[in-house]
Amino acid sequence: MGALNRHRLLLAMGAGLILLSGCDLFRPATPEPPSGSAIIPSYSSPSSTLQTIANAIEAKGQSNGQSVYIDAFADTTSDGAGFHAFLDPVTEARMRSLGITIPQDWDRGLEDTFYGKFVRRPQVPSSAVYIFQWSIDQTQGNDDSTATDATLHREYRVLAAVSETDVGTIARGFVTLSFVKVSASRWAVRRWQDREAPDADREKGEVSMGERRVEP
């Protein structure tokens, strides 16, 4: 390759970068000044990440719920590990028997979409308050953690309260969650292994989050 050609190439690349930087393609938008409260996220430990997920679900997509929720899950493009959710085999078989196509890999992009779908369920009155409860699942052994990874076993329950007396369940199940420490202040979920509650009353809405993810 001649020196002249090299210089032409470098000049063309330099011109390209200058043009690219000038077209605002990578300039984020300017936000409006705040007019209300918002969730202050914390991902500094696995349990605080779980609490942030609960807060985001309870925000029902209002305020900064969507962005706080999805930030709790590992991003393969920036965190060195990606988020993947796995269904209970029972859920998988049930969905397949209904002819529902299950994505081969439930990743962070699908989880981002799921949040909006889950907190805006048309079957739930928009005035209902969501309550997300985590509790320790004693059936799968103790939680496990090292300096960079952690595994937690939890039971979850999501309630929708229209009034003090009118409270329904919209999700219930068990999950084994794997976390990865992606920076000094952030533990992100990288694996959600869902399990249906064996005594779930499906007629009362005690359906696993795994099924809520893939149901139409």
Added chain:
Amino acid sequence: MTRYARLAVLLLPVAVGLASQVPAGRAQVPDDRYAFADTTLLRDTLGLRFDGLFRLADSLGLTPDTLRAYSIRHRMSLARLVAFADSIGMPVDSVGPVLWRERFNPLSARRVRVTDFVYTSSYDLRQTTSDWDNLMDFNLVRGPIFVRSQTNVGIQRQQYGDETSVINERNSINEGGYRLSPDLSLGLQVTSNGYESSNPRSQIMDAKDLRNEVQLSTRTRQRPSAAWTSEINALAGVLDANGKSFNGSSDKQGWSGGVNGRARYQRPWIAADVNANLNGNVSTSRLPGSPTEFGTEDLNTTVDGTVGMFSTSPLSTNMTYRIQNNRTESVTDSSGIRRFETANSSVNLSVRLRQDNDRYITVSPRWGTSRQVTATNTSSLTTRDDLGLSVTGRYRLAGWNLDGTFTNTLSNLEYPTRSTTGGYGDDGHTRAINGIISRRLWSRFVLKGEGRVTLASSRYYPVGVYPNPPSNRDTYRQQFRIDGTYEPTTRFTTGAGIEVIRNHLINLPSAATAANNELRSYKAEWRWTYKLLPGLTANQINQMSADYTYFDFLRSSNKLVLDYRIFTTLSAVLGPHTLIRLDHDTRTQPSGLYAPLADGLEYFSQNDEGRNYTLRAMINYAPSPVFSLRVQSDYLAVDRFGQTAEGQVRQRESRALQFTGGMIVNVPLGPKGQLIGDLSRNYRSDGLTTFANGIPQPSTPSEQDYWTGRVELKWAP
């Protein structure tokens, strides 16, 4: 239109590529490009070696771990895997499905007398689950007569406290027939798929879903010219499916059938493949136990393929496409028939201008659309459209390796019927640019710099009347890293790196902006490896990082988390059979507010501090290639301190001790069998003490003692 006009800027890299037309030169092989690769991927396993993994993965456009996983899954060396993929004209990731498909194609049999029987049984034992899988594969050919059978039966037991649920899954496909000519066969195919689960506490005590089909099969193969090959197969028969207590599954009896085929056209300048599959059924369906019957129809159509042109010339193109439509009907309690429909289409095109493996540019536009809806639940309607373009380039100039990628993707996702009055849509725009530059300097030093900028935008809008669509937001990320490795002698290697990351989360409407924040991470790392003695190697990684979280509108909540880590490993090889490894990991993490005080300056006021220590010892003794013993112990100590006016106060301490001891076997059982497996006994004890006003409040220690293992027996008489 304005949004799409932005794509015009992407023509620039094409122009750069065209401007860089240079005379062909000698291909250079820059090994320093892979100087920072994960070398643990090169470890031998199951008799497989992975020489040249990084270079091969790079040229195939796969990640090294993915290529390695394919090699292990198919038990093929990398060279054999790639040669096989070339021979069938498929990418490496299609080798598995093609192998599976061809096993059941009687027209692929070359020999006139074949008797193959393989039985594989594996038992996988974990703390609360156990899986027992049995796979039988039978293949018999006697001249024109053929019989194929493959049956897989799996039983999974899951422990819930003192109760056990059982899942039984079985899949069987059997076909027998007569080969009328080398290109035509007739036969009978019987398939059976079953799934049953039971749980003593469950309300769905005996959930099951069984499906049986008996079909006449016709397989044909055509070769109209030297360049064309094709095959067309047809199946037609009866279907019997029934579910029970499965919340929506229904009994179906009726007729089922399908046609599938594939064609390949190959010339020196073009290779085109097309696969088509159409299958469905016309059935009478009813709810389990119900006398009311409904007519249902299922239809699935898929067409996909690739077209590659001028693959060995400097300018080459490749296109992949896929069109898929599925419609499934089932009976429901409330509204009779439920129809579920999905439709997906996508096209990916890539144009590559290539001088050699170290100098090329690839431009790849792509388009995709999908739609899915359940007829009885119109709120489920979802549509998605994607339009994107990526440009990837690589150049080696004066010893420097330059890699760059630019992607720009526009997407639209709509839920138009989320409520009775409307729904909402999401216009997404993601753009990313990254570049890597690396070079070997003074023969012993390799330098690498990497930069990446990403901006993802989501803009939501109502469809019809929908009061609360999600909040518009942008996510912006910058990442820069400089890394260097230095190898002064073969006994000593060292390296260092620094990284700066900026993550800005920006919700746009005023109701959501209060907690907008920016995370700035600064990381520094120093690592070294020293061979102290023959067989004794020390390795250490030292890391420091600081995460500053700045809230745009809540400055009093600004946070700082510091993290110091030292990870040391000693590896000793004591003769040909024994390996000892010792790991020590210590981590200290102070954190607190980094907020402005009255003078307007920001100060760090520590709130708490976490300290983690891990000590791991592992001994591996392999007296022979078929048997090895392994013992490992892990000790983990986690302390947490809080900051009070009196100083640092202990809040919580936990200790965990785990022992694992077991064996690994890989035993050939004569010339036709093999036993592979591992079995371990695990013991773990956890203790936790919390402190209230400095007074320890210990919890009762917990103990676990359980076996884990996996045994696989393969027998091919």
